[in-house]
Amino acid sequence: MTEEQTDLFEDDTRDAPADEKIRQALNPQEPKSFFLFAGAGSGKTRSLKDALEYLAQTFGVELRQRGRQVAVITYTKAARDEILRRVNHDPIFHVATIHSFAWSLVEGRNNDIRRWVLERLPAEIAKLHEEQAKGKPGKKSDERARKIDSKGRRLTDLPTIRTFTYNPNGDNFGMDSLSHEEVISMTSEFLTSKETLQKIVLSRFPFILIDESQDTLKPFMTSLLRFEETYRGRISLGLFGDTMQRIYPHGLPELANCVPSHWRQPAKIMNHRSRQRIVDLANAIRADYDGRKQRARKDREGGFARVYLFPNSELDRASAEARARRDMATATCDDKWLVPENVKALTLEHHMAAYRLGFSGVFEPIDKVSSFKTSFRDGTLAPLRLFTERILPLIEADQEGDQFTLMALLRAYSPLVAKKNLENEVADMDSRLDPVRTAVKELIALFEGAADPTCGEVLDSVAQSGLFEVPDVLQPLVGAGLEDDDKADEQQSALRSFLGAKFSEIAKYKEYVEDRSAFGTHQGVKGLEFPRVMVMADDESARFKGAAAYEKLLGAKPKSKTDLKNEAEGKETAIERTRRLLYVTCTRAEESLALVVYSGDPTAIKKFLICKGWFTSDEISLFN
Numbered sequence: 001m002t003e004e005q006t007d008l009f010e011d012d013t014r015d016a017p018a019d020e021k022i023r024q025a026l027n028p029q030e031p032k033s034f035f036l037f038a039g040a041g042s043g044k045t046r047s048l049k050d051a052l053e054y055l056a057q058t059f060g061v062e063l064r065q066r067g068r069q070v071a072v073i074t075y076t077k078a079a080r081d082e083i084l085r086r087v088n089h090d091p092i093f094h095v096a097t098i099h100s101f102a103w104s105l106v107e108g109r110n111n112d113i114r115r116w117v118l119e120r121l122p123a124e125i126a127k128l129h130e131e132q133a134k135g136k137p138g139k140k141s142d143e144r145a146r147k148i149d150s151k152g153r154r155l156t157d158l159p160t161i162r163t164f165t166y167n168p169n170g171d172n173f174g175m176d177s178l179s180h181e182e183v184i185s186m187t188s189e190f191l192t193s194k195e196t197l198q199k200i201v202l203s204r205f206p207f208i209l210i211d212e213s214q215d216t217l218k219p220f221m222t223s224l225l226r227f228e229e230t231y232r233g234r235i236s237l238g239l240f241g242d243t244m245q246r247i248y249p250h251g252l253p254e255l256a257n258c259v260p261s262h263w264r265q266p267a268k269i270m271n272h273r274s275r276q277r278i279v280d281l282a283n284a285i286r287a288d289y290d291g292r293k294q295r296a297r298k299d300r301e302g303g304f305a306r307v308y309l310f311p312n313s314e315l316d317r318a319s320a321e322a323r324a325r326r327d328m329a330t331a332t333c334d335d336k337w338l339v340p341e342n343v344k345a346l347t348l349e350h351h352m353a354a355y356r357l358g359f360s361g362v363f364e365p366i367d368k369v370s371s372f373k374t375s376f377r378d379g380t381l382a383p384l385r386l387f388t389e390r391i392l393p394l395i396e397a398d399q400e401g402d403q404f405t406l407m408a409l410l411r412a413y414s415p416l417v418a419k420k421n422l423e424n425e426v427a428d429m430d431s432r433l434d435p436v437r438t439a440v441k442e443l444i445a446l447f448e449g450a451a452d453p454t455c456g457e458v459l460d461s462v463a464q465s466g467l468f469e470v471p472d473v474l475q476p477l478v479g480a481g482l483e484d485d486d487k488a489d490e491q492q493s494a495l496r497s498f499l500g501a502k503f504s505e506i507a508k509y510k511e512y513v514e515d516r517s518a519f520g521t522h523q524g525v526k527g528l529e530f531p532r533v534m535v536m537a538d539d540e541s542a543r544f545k546g547a548a549a550y551e552k553l554l555g556a557k558p559k560s561k562t563d564l565k566n567e568a569e570g571k572e573t574a575i576e577r578t579r580r581l582l583y584v585t586c587t588r589a590e591e592s593l594a595l596v597v598y599s600g601d602p603t604a605i606k607k608f609l610i611c612k613g614w615f616t617s618d619e620i621s622l623f624n
């Protein structure tokens with residue numbers, strides 16, 4: 001082996017003892033719990049996947065014969081799907097997000113659920129009445145009155161509900177459905193109080209492994225830790241995580257301290273993802289948190305990290321960022337920085353991505369409606385799906401001359417091509433298709449000469465011709481124009497306003513929700529990696545003012561009284577939350593990183609970055 005090969009071999013295997021410790025813990029005869037606590041890019045996800053492979057190979061037959069399973073809890077559906085793919089959907093693994101896992105434990109225990117809800121509801125209603133008595137009239141009080149009313153009706157209906165329902169992936173409406181919070185709270189309680197459930201969990205899951213455990217919901221994690229303590233030696237609870245990457249307030253803040261000292265705590269010091277410069281920056285950002293340091297691989301020397309500081313008064317954010325991209329291309333000698341699609345751009349909130357990608361006309365009205373929010377953001381909102389899954393693919397197929405796809409779409413979704421409609425006609429097949437042809441022609445005509453009709457014009461055409469079914473919620477808006485109607489409810493007003501957006505925005509919205517665009521949010525990219533990353537720190541444009549406090553973290557704004565109070569009481573501050581967010585976003589970069597900051601005082605930020613040793617002055621571009 002050459003010296004270079006030896007170096008690489010050492011880097012590959014330096015942290016191998018951690019995986020060995022995990023394997024030793026995963027023994028059904030003598031299960032042990034462990035916490036793999038390691039920094040970004042250290043291979044935690046890889047260790048989890050290796051552990052699953054080891055379990056399948058070593059104990060697969062035994063687990064199958066005894067009808068036992070390995071529970072794997074992931075933070076996102078995407079991570080769940082990736083793990084399922086890796087384990088070839090082997091049924092010895094029960095891979096689920098936390099909400100689905102919790103529901104799988106309590107689903108069907110209808111009497112216990114009813115009792116639990118009945119015990120909680122009166123207190124919830126009393127609290128709302130109390131708040132209502134103190135509050136002023138207005139939107140909040142109207143909302144509270146609605147809640148009091150609906151909870152009161154639920155209380156009356158509860159004894160008659162036989163089966164409770166829950167959808168872990170969406171909104172839960174209706175008297176028999178449970179909220180996300182209810183499912184997590186009740187499962188956490190049942191897990192520590194109901195012996196029958198405990199016995200079921202014990203016999204079914206000898207191993208419960210949790211990815212991104214720093215963000216696992218606090219009540220659930222606390223209850224799992226208690227459960228493990230009660231049944232020590234009979235179950236292995238395996239946590240994979242990094243408390244520096246806790247980005248949601250609902251995780252257990254002191255997880256590292258809650259883990260008993262006799263648990264196995266394998267360590268890893270390598271960062272296999274990023275080049276040296278980025279690892280150095282990550283270590284510097286982390287220094288004031290817990291001082292843990294990582295090492296870059298020998299074959300990952302170099303790399304780039306640069307900062308672009310703009311004043312808040314810079315209104316044309318898109319041009320400012322294009323300027324930063326051009327500079328990155330020169331500094332890194334990597335022309336891919338010039339093509340936005342090649343750079344993962346991370347905004348703080350979705351509306352910032354919508355503005356930059358050009359679909360604010362769709363985003364702004366719809367995202368305001370709370371009952372639309374979840375399904376709108378994951379692309380499953382029915383009125384939008386008419387556009388994204390029926391009309392847009394049809395227009396695209398026509399533009400590409402792809403008759404095959406066009407016909408397949410019509411066959412799948414158009415009532416005009418539905419078999420029973422065709423059978424009722426007397427004429428030959430060709431003329432039976434005439435109404436479909438006319439309908440498609442009329443729709444396509446709206447786009448002639450590169451025209452960009454509004455979503456409303458497109459809807460009118462489709463509804464008039466009957467080309468596709470129009471969802472109920474859109475029916476009253478067909479041909480209604482854009483003038484708002486005083487009597488319209490929140491959903492109708494939002495949809496009416498969305499119908500004024502240009503149809504070209506639909507493709508951009510679709511690209512974004514399907515995660516095919518170059519944009520992502522600071523919170524949405526954890527676990528992922530990209531060659532080039534641009535992080536936008538823009539407190540001023542944030543709508544949720546608690547979202548981040550980059551200006552405070554980077555020394556442009558003083559700490560507030562609340563920050564100082566929280567700090568003195570050892571509580572979480574907005575500054576520390578932001579530090580963790582910055583650590584997560586910056587450590588997604590493999591090759592090069594641009595940090596774009598908008599601030600009221602860019603000069604102060606420059607001073608801070610140099611003084612802290614996060615960046616050198618040559619790496620900072622200041623635009624005043």
Ligand SMILES: Nc1ncnc2c1ncn2[C@@H]1O[C@H](COP(=O)(O)OP(=O)(O)OP(=O)(O)O)[C@@H](O)[C@H]1O
Binds near residue numbers: 042045047245526
């Ligand atoms: N021992 C190893 N040798 C070579 N490459 C590795 C090794 N371990 C992990 N990697 C690679 O390093 C990258 C980061 O690994 P992984 O995503 O598992 O890290 P992580 O600790 O889960 O990261 P994060 O916490 O930042 O999401 C991946 O591309 C992975 O394939």
